[in-house]
Amino acid sequence: MKLKGKIKPSIPLWIALGLGLLISLLVFRLVSFSAKVTDYYTPAVLVSEDFVEAAEHLRDSLGQKEPAASTSMVRIHFRSSFQKFRKFMALFHRDGLHFNAQVIEVGDEVLALLAAHNFNPLPNRLDKLTEVASQNLRQHQEEIRRAKLNIQFSAYLVALLSLLLLGAGFYYTKLELRLQEIREQEAATLSAIKALVNALEARDAYTKGHSARVARYALQLGKALNCCSCDLDALELAAIMHDIGKIGVPDQALLKAGKLTEEEYGLIKKHPRIGETILADSAHLEKIIPGVLLHHERFDGTGYPQGISGDRIPLMAQIISVADAYDAMTSTRPYRQALSPKQAMEELKRGINTQWEQKIIECFIQTLQNPDSTSQLEFFLQPTPGNPPTSVPKSGARSN
Ligand SMILES: [Fe+2]
Structure with missing residues (x-):
């Protein structure tokens, strides 16, 4: 990293x-x-x-x-x-x-x-x-x-x-x-990021490991799309931190098992902006802001927070969006059951030209069939003592 x-x-x-x-x-x-x-x-x-x-x-x-x-x-x-x-x-x-x-x-x-x-x-x-x-x-x-x-x-x-x-x-x-000073700053930044991600995931046991898995999927997709190595570093970090803004979302909305009210959904939709605000104070992290701020934009322009569409959505954000959606669909939440990889891939295909660009989805499906787990952030995947496992069943469906 x-x-x-x-x-x-x-x-x-x-x-x-x-x-x-x-x-x-x-x-x-x-x-x-x-x-x-x-x-x-x-x-x-x-x-x-x-x-x-x-x-x-x-x-x-x-x-x-x-x-x-x-x-x-x-x-x-x-x-x-x-x-x-x-x-x-x-x-x-x-x-x-x-x-x-x-x-x-x-x-x-x-x-x-x-x-x-x-x-x-x-x-x-x-x-x-x-x-x-x-x-x-x-x-x-x-x-x-x-x-x-x-x-x-x-x-x-x-x-x-x-x-x-x-x-x-x-x-x-x-x-x-x-160089030594930069390495030390990088190490300190990564430690702070890990602490933030852990703090976020500790609020909801069912999302534990989500950030690391999204980063792994995003990195594989980024490599498949031939991003340069510099972009891959930023992409992986942005994927790790994509939902960091949820730290500022109240429990009543973030942890709600049932259907969200309009007001609660409005609170959830604030998390990209909150994430941007958190990252804006760090010169080291400004490069990843587009990935964090725009990972809920949609290809047809109906996403949030800016409602931009098509190629105006940075590639980093598009990649994280796909990785985020796939991991959310294949993970169990209190309000819904996990989809199988095959079902999730079908869902992704159904979102072509509305939620995602076609070539990105096709490339992602190829990477799922030929995985390359070379994440440099493996430590994020290590379990934290006291947190429950992620593989718990049952129903509902929500992607924030
Ligand atoms: Fe998000």
Whole structure:
């Protein structure tokens, strides 16, 4: 049973889980790029800078008057830097670090020329070495720049997604609290309705269970007529409460076993209006007012309280009218005997186009032959201690 105000969370849980997974992946990416910067992008730049500097010093020293004597320290620096460069690149090249093999190739040529004291080709080879080593260095610097951008991007994205997740969690929690509040209000309303229905039926032992049975018939008929689920909820509740206005009808009329006087019948006919008044104070229940107020209207317009006819009578009220009449006919009252289901169905057919619409009666008879007892208000069917059973015989006929 659901009243109005249903709220479905617009941020499903799986979206929150997706955000969490995305944040985890971004954090992993953040850690990975940070490790690359620390472990080899930055050292690669330092090693490359040192090697380029050593190559430039060696080239500059060759222009001096006594190159062999003046460049001994520079040559040592060059060899040392070159060895570090070669070792570092060999170590991290497999991890995707950029590496220009031409640097090693030309560096080896320079070392061989130095070992052979063949200085003439050296300036040319060192120019080449400086060129390719500088290119290599610029590549490493670009790798660092990209890695830093990736780190910044990932960090900002993690922060943004975390904020989104926080906001979604806050929103979802508020929705859950609102849903919980609505559920509690629904439960309280249903308890109040049950108390009202019990109070009404306690006045007349012979009508005990009537409201619940009408609700069951109405629900089956509503389903057969393809009412949407929202209407079915309201329909079932309206059927339960259709006669709630009888609480305001005096015992002398409501419980009278014999024929009613005009005045007494007038009192009985007030119960739809009284029911409307009772429900009007509850925002939760206003949707069911048409079913309660108009369940005694007739298809030909001779019903009460408004005397409307045909399609002007809401479907909810027409359904309750049929269910109410059928249960009244098949139940025993002090003033008349119960009809058999077959007899009651014949009576319903006789009321086509006067009391009820043809398609509704035909559909109802079909549902009686294929019942589907899926009422969500089964607790209304549970017997209340102290009340007599409903199956008592004998005569008369009155439908209020
Ligand atoms: Fe009624």
